[in-house]
Amino acid sequence: MKTVNILSRDDLFAEMLCIELREAGYNANVGRTSLPDLIIIDLDSMDAVQGFSALTFSRDKHADLHRPFDIGELLELVKSRIDTNNGSDISDITDIYVSKKECYSVYKNERIEFSELEHSLLLLLYECRGRALSTLEISRNVFKTEDNPNLVRVYINYLREKLDKRFDIRLILTVRGKGYMMKEYNGE
Numbered sequence: 479m480k481t482v483n484i485l486s487r488d489d490l491f492a493e494m495l496c497i498e499l500r501e502a503g504y505n506a507n508v509g510r511t512s513l514p515d516l517i518i519i520d521l522d523s524m525d526a527v528q529g530f531s532a533l534t535f536s537r538d539k540h541a542d543l544h545r546p547f548d549i550g551e552l553l554e555l556v557k558s559r560i561d562t563n564n565g566s567d568i569s570d571i572t573d574i575y576v577s578k579k580e581c582y583s584v585y586k587n588e589r590i591e592f593s594e595l596e597h598s599l600l601l602l603l604y605e606c607r608g609r610a611l612s613t614l615e616i617s618r619n620v621f622k623t624e625d626n627p628n629l630v631r632v633y634i635n636y637l638r639e640k641l642d643k644r645f646d647i648r649l650i651l652t653v654r655g656k657g658y659m660m661k662e663y664n665g666e
Contacts, residue, residue, distance in 0.1 A: 486518075492520070517532045
């Protein structure tokens, strides 16, 4: 049975979608489970989760479905997206999603909270993935100071604690003589 997660702050609507999806034969959940085959996201209350197999809906934003929508249309899109994945397991995704508005990220379908400065640093690294940022660039953009390598190192270590060590990965890299960077997603 394929698993579908619904991410929405509209609990009543999310539960209604769960009931419809369960009746259609899916294991549907509000929130998150460890290995969903598809995530349905309400863009009116959340940011899109990049790097995940996702289907979006909204009242006024660009989305796959616009509210109000027909349940039949939703079920067709869900089937289409799940079939397109060819059974690929979401746990194979090594990408991270970083919210631009709130101080959190999602990795392996798990939400990670950050302080404002940690979030600013993570967002900068995320937006510049694949490019090394000097301590001067990081200091100016995140901490609004001149070059402060010690402060940058401390916050890089905070991020590594919350991401790299927690998930036993290496997303945040040190580039000798250049600074720090977030590993670019390559689908492996």
